[in-house]
Amino acid sequence: MIWIAIRMLTGDRQKFYGLVFGIAFSTLLITQQLTIFVNLLNRGATAVHNIATVDVWVMDPVSRTQDVVFPLPSTALDQVRSVPGVAWAVPHLRAGAAVRTPDGDLEGVTVVGVDDTTLIGLPRNLIAGTRDDLSVPSSVFVDDVGRTRLFPEDVDPIGARLELNDQRAVVRGIVDVDPSFTSQVVLYTRYSNALNYVPGTRNRLSFVLARAAPGVAPEELVRRIETQTGLKARTREDFAQDGVTFIIENTGIPINFGITVALGFIVGIAIVGLTFSLFIRDNIKQFGALKAIGVHNGKIRAMVAAQAGLVGLIGYGLGVLMATLFISIGGATSVDFKGFYTPWQIPLLTLLAVALIILGTGWVALRRVLKTEPAAVFR
Amino acid sequence: MSGCADVTDNGAAISVTGIARDFEAGGQTLRVLHGIDLDVQAGQLTYLVGESGSGKTTLISIVAGILYPTEGCVRVFGTDIYSLSDRALVEFRLNTIGFIFQQYNLIPTIDAASNAAVPLIAQGMNREEATERGRTMLERLGIGDQAGKLPSQMSGGQQQRVAIARALVHEPKLVVCDEPTAALDAKSGRRVMDLLREVAVASDRSVIIVTHDNRIFDLADRILIMEDGRITHDGTDVPANER
Numbered sequence A: 001m002i003w004i005a006i007r008m009l010t011g012d013r014q015k016f017y018g019l020v021f022g023i024a025f026s027t028l029l030i031t032q033q034l035t036i037f038v039n040l041l042n043r044g045a046t047a048v049h050n051i052a053t054v055d056v057w058v059m060d061p062v063s064r065t066q067d068v069v070f071p072l073p074s075t076a077l078d079q080v081r082s083v084p085g086v087a088w089a090v091p092h093l094r095a096g097a098a099v100r101t102p103d104g105d106l107e108g109v110t111v112v113g114v115d116d117t118t119l120i121g122l123p124r125n126l127i128a129g130t131r132d133d134l135s136v137p138s139s140v141f142v143d144d145v146g147r148t149r150l151f152p153e154d155v156d157p158i159g160a161r162l163e164l165n166d167q168r169a170v171v172r173g174i175v176d177v178d179p180s181f182t183s184q185v186v187l188y189t190r191y192s193n194a195l196n197y198v199p200g201t202r203n204r205l206s207f208v209l210a211r212a213a214p215g216v217a218p219e220e221l222v223r224r225i226e227t228q229t230g231l232k233a234r235t236r237e238d239f240a241q242d243g244v245t246f247i248i249e250n251t252g253i254p255i256n257f258g259i260t261v262a263l264g265f266i267v268g269i270a271i272v273g274l275t276f277s278l279f280i281r282d283n284i285k286q287f288g289a290l291k292a293i294g295v296h297n298g299k300i301r302a303m304v305a306a307q308a309g310l311v312g313l314i315g316y317g318l319g320v321l322m323a324t325l326f327i328s329i330g331g332a333t334s335v336d337f338k339g340f341y342t343p344w345q346i347p348l349l350t351l352l353a354v355a356l357i358i359l360g361t362g363w364v365a366l367r368r369v370l371k372t373e374p375a376a377v378f379r
Numbered sequence B: 001m002s003g004c005a006d007v008t009d010n011g012a013a014i015s016v017t018g019i020a021r022d023f024e025a026g027g028q029t030l031r032v033l034h035g036i037d038l039d040v041q042a043g044q045l046t047y048l049v050g051e052s053g054s055g056k057t058t059l060i061s062i063v064a065g066i067l068y069p070t071e072g073c074v075r076v077f078g079t080d081i082y083s084l085s086d087r088a089l090v091e092f093r094l095n096t097i098g099f100i101f102q103q104y105n106l107i108p109t110i111d112a113a114s115n116a117a118v119p120l121i122a123q124g125m126n127r128e129e130a131t132e133r134g135r136t137m138l139e140r141l142g143i144g145d146q147a148g149k150l151p152s153q154m155s156g157g158q159q160q161r162v163a164i165a166r167a168l169v170h171e172p173k174l175v176v177c178d179e180p181t182a183a184l185d186a187k188s189g190r191r192v193m194d195l196l197r198e199v200a201v202a203s204d205r206s207v208i209i210v211t212h213d214n215r216i217f218d219l220a221d222r223i224l225i226m227e228d229g230r231i232t233h234d235g236t237d238v239p240a241n242e243r
């Protein structure tokens, strides 16, 4: 009977495709939007993720995220270094500046100053240049997404001259990192250089980056630094989360994506619900005949479940496939999707949404079939 | 109350005793069958005729186990069918009764042989064997060459023959047909009735046909006429004034 149920459905091409499309569309919309949402949120934490070796970020008590920073006094570095359990601590600067490009355009950038000697704070992977190139005077490295904003596609940025705060800067490397939430161009340079590139003169230490000595837990080090220096300290994970939370609390992103995801769900219910009930209506006489002939309700249930389940499986599979294609093609062709990935929870969540749509519409359809009196076929 | 507790089994293939049926309509209770008694023997083709609204469909629905009577007893080959559980009654229909509907009610997306095989598939027979038997039954009904066609690719008369194949494929002991020729032209209708006479009737089977079609009365072993929920004539022919 399951075979008959499946043929009843797949033989009705229009409705079958409509149903599969409805589920696939919902799946695509929900998966794709959730993926973009999660990855956008993660971009609130890219500056933290990009620096792998740091255990603890130390900052002014009012600083909140990588980009919402109040500068520290320069004494903070030695204060942190003197806390027991600190293996090393280095200065780190993040500040906004305006850069004049070779074409004469002005572009807002984030200047990141990394430790002069160890270069801690510089992301690990370079697309062009070597780490040593940053030691050359006036050297800056540009992030690979920012590079597309500063320079035309066909121009090799290596060796290009920029003007920052009336100072000369020369691009000598390209850093492979995921862009930040604002996608602003990031220029990496040595800390001492950075001080010349950003306007203003005093208190331009944004963070002190610290590493815990072996055997000291980052959480413990945070506690020690805070009690001993009066500064704010966050573990790497907590500070990354702070960046994400800031976006959640200060932008309309969660609401916007929430609305789209809800729409995907509602459209799915609407298309699938309507089409499935049309399908049942068209076949109600056949179902009635089957009941009269002697197909009991348990088998009828299994038939409708098989029909709904088939639609759900094919539609979900297609939808996930399309969403994956979308994300990977997007990641390959557009810097806006650089580094995007789909965490496994998202397809699972989508599966749950699809299951809800299928169960809801299947249940309504089933009730109609079960309510049909076998005697009605003689009418 | 319905049931056969007080009715002894008289051995007839179908035995209907004191059947009444009420319908609720517009807040009123309407009695459409008034204490019907009827025995039908195996090996007979019985016609049930009468004006529209006289209760023919209601009566064969009750006889066929798809509509509960308000009062009375129905025995089908000895089984008090309305004392069965819902599940057992469904099972009983599947094994004992063949149905032919006015609107054929074939499944539009499977071919004729598969449609004819539906009761066997529902009984749990594997699909290949069931379809093979469906095809054999179609051959007996003269449409073996149509076995691979979808219902929409066949004429009304051919579709009704597929429906007849479906009603007979599992060799039920009772076959009920409600106006099987009503949607057909005279020629195909006659052909369908001839086939029912030739193929459906068997020594251990009763066939009951509700029909309007008075050109084909000559095929019946017995003719019942209903008026206003009562059987008013019972014989091998119809009275001259009904012809």
Ligand SMILES: Nc1ncnc2c1ncn2[C@@H]1O[C@H](COP(=O)(O)OP(=O)(O)O)[C@@H](O)[C@H]1O
Pocket: B023, B024, B025, B032, B050, B051, B052, B053, B054, B055, B056, B057, B058, B059
């Ligand atoms: N489900 C129902 N609800 C209400 N009235 C019904 C129902 N089924 C049949 N009737 C009434 O019962 C009477 C007999 O109907 P039916 O058995 O279909 O007659 P026939 O088949 O001879 O035309 C009619 O008056 C019809 O309106």
Ligand SMILES: [Mg+2]
Pocket: B056, B057, B058, B178
């Ligand atoms: Mg009728």
